Amino acid sequence: MITSGHELLELCEKENKSISEVVIEDQIKALGLTREELFEKMRVNLNVMKRAAKLAVEEDIKSVSGLLDGDAKRINERNLKGDTICGDRINRAMTRALSCLEVNSSMGRIVAAPTAGSCGILPAVLITVAETNNSSEENMIKALFTASAVGGIIAHNATVSGAEGGCQAECGSASAMAAAAAVELSHGSPEMSLDAAAITLKCVLGLVCDPVAGLVESPCAKRNAMGAVNAMAAADMALSGIKSIIPFDEMVMAMYKVGRSMPCELKETALGGTAATPTAIEISKKIFGKD
Amino acid sequence: MNKNYSAFDIIGPVMIGPSSSHTAGAVRLGKAAAAIAGSDVEKVTFFLHGSFAKTYKGHGTDKALLAGVLGMETYDENIKYSFRIADEANLKYEFVETDLGDVHPNTVKFLFKKKNGDELSVTGSSIGGGSILITEVEGEEVEFTGDFPTIITSHYDRPGIITQVTSILSGMGVNIAFMKVFRTTRGDKASMVVETDSPVPKEALDLISKIDNIIKVKIINPV
Ligand code: SF4
Numbered sequence: 351m352i353t354s355g356h357e358l359l360e361l362c363e364k365e366n367k368s369i370s371e372v373v374i375e376d377q378i379k380a381l382g383l384t385r386e387e388l389f390e391k392m393r394v395n396l397n398v399m400k401r402a403a404k405l406a407v408e409e410d411i412k413s414v415s416g417l418l419d420g421d422a423k424r425i426n427e428r429n430l431k432g433d434t435i436c437g438d439r440i441n442r443a444m445t446r447a448l449s450c451l452e453v454n455s456s457m458g459r460i461v462a463a464p465t466a467g468s469c470g471i472l473p474a475v476l477i478t479v480a481e482t483n484n485s486s487e488e489n490m491i492k493a494l495f496t497a498s499a500v501g502g503i504i505a506h507n508a509t510v511s512g513a514e515g516g517c518q519a520e521c522g523s524a525s526a527m528a529a530a531a532a533v534e535l536s537h538g539s540p541e542m543s544l545d546a547a548a549i550t551l552k553c554v555l556g557l558v559c560d561p562v563a564g565l566v567e568s569p570c571a572k573r574n575a576m577g578a579v580n581a582m583a584a585a586d587m588a589l590s591g592i593k594s595i596i597p598f599d600e601m602v603m604a605m606y607k608v609g610r611s612m613p614c615e616l617k618e619t620a621l622g623g624t625a626a627t628p629t630a631i632e633i634s635k636k637i638f639g640k641d
Numbered sequence: 642m643n644k645n646y647s648a649f650d651i652i653g654p655v656m657i658g659p660s661s662s663h664t665a666g667a668v669r670l671g672k673a674a675a676a677i678a679g680s681d682v683e684k685v686t687f688f689l690h691g692s693f694a695k696t697y698k699g700h701g702t703d704k705a706l707l708a709g710v711l712g713m714e715t716y717d718e719n720i721k722y723s724f725r726i727a728d729e730a731n732l733k734y735e736f737v738e739t740d741l742g743d744v745h746p747n748t749v750k751f752l753f754k755k756k757n758g759d760e761l762s763v764t765g766s767s768i769g770g771g772s773i774l775i776t777e778v779e780g781e782e783v784e785f786t787g788d789f790p791t792i793i794t795s796h797y798d799r800p801g802i803i804t805q806v807t808s809i810l811s812g813m814g815v816n817i818a819f820m821k822v823f824r825t826t827r828g829d830k831a832s833m834v835v836e837t838d839s840p841v842p843k844e845a846l847d848l849i850s851k852i853d854n855i856i857k858v859k860i861i862n863p864v
Pocket residue numbers: 467468511512513516517518520521558559560561565566567568569570573618
């Protein structure tokens with residue numbers, strides 16, 4: 351397994367290969383699968399992602415708690431009228447991210463990427479960028495391997511769990527993964543992918559995990575929508591040649607240290623941040639019928 | 642941190658939301674408990690402890706536990722309809738919030754009532770990421786994960802029983818992955834939990850059940 355961004359870039363440079371190619375070869379060895387088997391496994395994930403990214407637009411979906419209800423449809427309908435501030439592409443990405451979260455919270459099927467709470471970011475960015483670039487399914491699968499490398503490096507050196515590192519570790523990692531994938535899908539270099547991932551992490555540093563009523567719904571759904579936007583913005587910066595002044599590996603460590611120093615009230619316990627607001631406490635009482 | 646992750650640890654698993662410990666873990670607990678309970682169950686009462694008791698409504702933990710008892714897989718999209726499916730199958734169910742003492746926060750105790758009036762309890766915890774630990778069966782302390790084929794015995798604590806069980810298994814080419822022995826406080830009864838690397842043939846089970854001083858033996862397939 352590749353355990354640092356530095357190592358990953360060295361391999362890419364030495365063998366003159368894309369990140370996905372290096373990762374695919376590494377995983378063929380690590381998992382003892384053929385290239386076809388490896389792709390087939392990832393294709394299953396891609397198909398579940400594609401479905402989750404549109405299901406809440408096509409069907410009426412309500413979360414178990416009732417907290418999430420039709421936001422993917424709302425943003426999609428407005429976007430179809432064509433008068434959005436952020437434009438069609440960003441709105442499509444946000445629709446997809448919200449859809450995944452709505453599917454997740456209604457006990458529907460999703461792919462953890464890297465976690466269930468952040469399951470909307472990577473599909474939203476991947477599908478939206480692929481749609482824009484007319485990318486093949488094969489290239490989308492490759493981009494998922496690129497994303498997995500970024501996530502794997504973060505998980506190895508830091509954490510991707512909200513309980514351990516806050517939302518910066520969960521949605522932040524998903525955004526960094528998505529940014530790297532978006533760059534590769536747009537024919538950027540491996541350096542650009544990791545610059546985009548590093549820029550993404552900078553922009554979420556310190557983000558706390560504070561789910562209302564302890565449910566993976568609010569603010570999670572909106573953080574997924576914003577996480578997708580963050581990834582796309584960082585990818586555009588990197589693709590235009592803007593460098594991350596701090597290398598990816600150092601940003602991963604910075605994120606980890608920030609996560610460590612966060613009090614436990616701000617790490618998934620629903621005792622701080624958004625979860626501790628009077629409105630959130632009211633909502634929690636309503637759902638659970640007690641404190 | 643510092644563990645090695647494959648591409649599919651990061652992107653995956655395919656799962657039913659909202660969270661692996663409340664959905665996949667709960668489904669697996671239900672499946673394991675139902676396998677221990679066997680057939681002809683009339684009613685299941687779920688005693689929910691800790692954070693399971695506090696948050697099951699919002700997470701759908703109740704639906705997932707019942708879905709597991711009904712035998713659904715962790716990725717089945719019908720999990721959310723488990724109440725209706727249980728009603729149709731004439732399976733009664735009840736959820737009770739309780740305090741099971743000093744146990745993992747995500748713990749549930751199942752009480753199965755069989756059609757012949759027998760009652761049987763199983764306790765287990767969802768320990769994160771969809772992993773589970775079964776900790777009690779019929780009042781006896783046990784410990785297994787449901788990841789492997791698992792043999793559970795109830796027997797009188799006499800010398801030589803363990804060796805007999807292990808030699809039957811090795812004679813049939815079944816490799817033991819983990820093994821633990823528990824002694825109960827009451828009487829001289831003990832239980833043994835053997836997790837194996839490969840499926841356990843029925844003949845092995847029959848032989849084990851014939852060993853002197855073995856009271857009962859069960860096999861739980863991986864969930
Ligand atoms: S707030 Fe917490 S639970 Fe919600 S997405 Fe972020 S890390 Fe996950």
